[in-house]
Amino acid sequence: MDAVATVATALWAMLPAYVPNNAAVLFGGGPPIDGGRTMGGRRLLGDGKTWRGTAAGWLAGVGVGLLLRELRDPVSDALGVALPTLPLAAALALPLGAMLGDIGASFLKRRTGRERGAPFPGVDQLDFVVGALLLGAVAAPSWFFETFTLPVLAVVLVITPVLHVITNAIAYVLGLKSEPW
Numbered sequence: 034m035d036a037v038a039t040v041a042t043a044l045w046a047m048l049p050a051y052v053p054n055n056a057a058v059l060f061g062g063g064p065p066i067d068g069g070r071t072m073g074g075r076r077l078l079g080d081g082k083t084w085r086g087t088a089a090g091w092l093a094g095v096g097v098g099l100l101l102r103e104l105r106d107p108v109s110d111a112l113g114v115a116l117p118t119l120p121l122a123a124a125l126a127l128p129l130g131a132m133l134g135d136i137g138a139s140f141l142k143r144r145t146g147r148e149r150g151a152p153f154p155g156v157d158q159l160d161f162v163v164g165a166l167l168l169g170a171v172a173a174p175s176w177f178f179e180t181f182t183l184p185v186l187a188v189v190l191v192i193t194p195v196l197h198v199i200t201n202a203i204a205y206v207l208g209l210k211s212e213p214w
């Protein structure tokens with residue numbers, strides 16, 4: 034695989050995991066998942082993790098995954114790159130894993146004394162990638178290991194924090210997010 038194909042594969046396969054966070058910011062609100070419960074005097078997850086945001090994020094990611102399944106052949110032809118075809122299981126698992134990774138990070142943030150919205154450098158940028166990759170590997174193992182070769186994984190780990198910082202900065206400037214991370 035050449036460099037262009039490696040980057041295109043990484044972006045294509047991860048797109049269903051990139052969308053959920055942004056959809057959650059747009060559509061989040063309402064009752065928090067933890068129902069206000071606390072652990073050791075701090076919120077279990079906090080008000081930033083809601084049922085609505087999580088469902089919206091997952092659905093948006095699945096929608097993108099289904100769209101990518103339809104677009105794979107024409108886009109591959111147009112680019113001259115053999116893009117990966119997402120199995121249905123991956124289209125469901127990648128966005129769910131992204132949301133669960135983000136929720137897991139909030140759990141960690143609360144346990145380490147960070148208030149809602151406090152930055153946790155590294156974790157904020159990669160929590161959803163780790164969740165998406167783990168669940169993707171469990172849900173569609175043969176596709177996963179065929180698609181996420183070491184070079185593709187390396188590209189994902191480099192590009193994702195960059196994309197995350199850029200999209201969050203945009204969301205902040207647009208007033209959609211109260212902090213730029």
Ligand code: CTP
Pocket residue numbers: 057058059060061062078079080081082083084085086087132135136139142148149150151210214
């Ligand atoms: N959001 C949501 N449900 C989720 C994830 C996000 O409703 N599962 C919405 C919330 O409105 C949240 C916003 O998206 O405030 C931004 O998400 P994020 O930065 O992950 O949450 P924070 O508010 O920063 O909280 P935390 O410190 O727990 O990350």
Ligand code: MG
Pocket residue numbers: 150151214
């Ligand atoms: Mg945050």
